[in-house]
Amino acid sequence: MFSIPVFLQAFEPLIWAARYTLLISGLGIALGLVIGTLICAARLSPYAALRGFAAVWVSFLRGVPLLVQLLVFYYTLPVIGIDVPAIVAAVVTVGICASAYISEIWRGAIAALPKGQAEAAAAIGMAPHHIWGRVILPQAVTMSLPALINELILLVKASSLVSVVGILEITRASQAQAATTFRPLEVYIAAACIYLAINLCLSALGRYLEHRTAI
């Protein structure tokens, strides 16, 4: 039967492990933003080679399951002579995977801006870098904030997969806890509650931003 004391006891180690979940998803989205912006720039560039590279990047990373990406990355690094801790490999994989989705979010936001905005800016004689920096990007970034929060929620959930390369985040910690207490039901439900709490906070933040930035 479901035992409430076991359930409550499971929270302490899991909340402790939640640091890693937050760290991996937080750094993952930061890295994803940097690479995703570059990929989006490549995708919109006038050079066919760059556009092609970006298209393949996005298609590959969105077509391959994250779990497979994690293992490929995890096993490739030692072969090419790079020796990094598992957590670094995990953050980089999550970030690279997120970059594909984030570049599409940027691209969608830029495409959704009315063409008249850029044309009007050009008509009053703004230089291209000003058109981008002062007209297109500020609006595109504001518009895509809710989508980025959504991506962060997806990353929090996806970070459960890095447990397979041995990082002690919520899922891995709950596996260890379940193995020592022999009460997997209570422990895994506790883990689910922590994920739910994190994601409900994030989605509330997303709704707030959506409300604030509604154009």
Next chain:
Amino acid sequence: MDFGILQQYGPMLLRGFGNTVLCWALGTIFAMALGLLIALVQRYAARWVRWIIQAYIEIIRGTPFLVQLFVLYYGGPLIGLRLDAVPAGLLGLTIYGSPYFAEIFRSGFRAVPVGQIEAARAIGMAELTIVRRILLPLGLVSALPALVNFSIILTKETVILSIITVPELMYQVQRMSTETFRYLEANLVLALFFWALVETISRLGRRLERRITRHLLTERT
């Protein structure tokens, strides 16, 4: 690099692929059916039922698939729910996918013009007939692109079933690589394989979409 081992392990991998396709197809169909049911109930049921369903949707969408599988597969026996890996995986996919499909159907139903339903009521159609003749045909067509899209996302989720020992493709590849120590080749091939699979089905999906919606949106490119 040595890709020769793939030949030796071919049959095992093929069986794994068969299981992947089976889990994906059945899981998608069940999840879609449950999602449709949820969307319909949510449209017509009393308020407290809608609250319960909304809570279910939030809980499933707010937790990782892997943790849901662990609750089901390892936690299930404690409350008398003993399942083998494959049924547990299928049930897991169904539960995981249903709220996403429900939301897709819900927005599909919202896209049906209210005038159509009012007109049907005005000529005295029964509520059930309206669902069958007006709401479903129109709602499903507008939900189609999102349905195809989420079904493709589910193909990628099937690899997570390997963690609870469902013998699908990923599981067989892991077994092969622990026997041969060829982790890199095995995972690389798996990645390329999934890439090709997802690209192929998304192309097929887009074609299907265009075929079904061709009479609707003429301005679509």
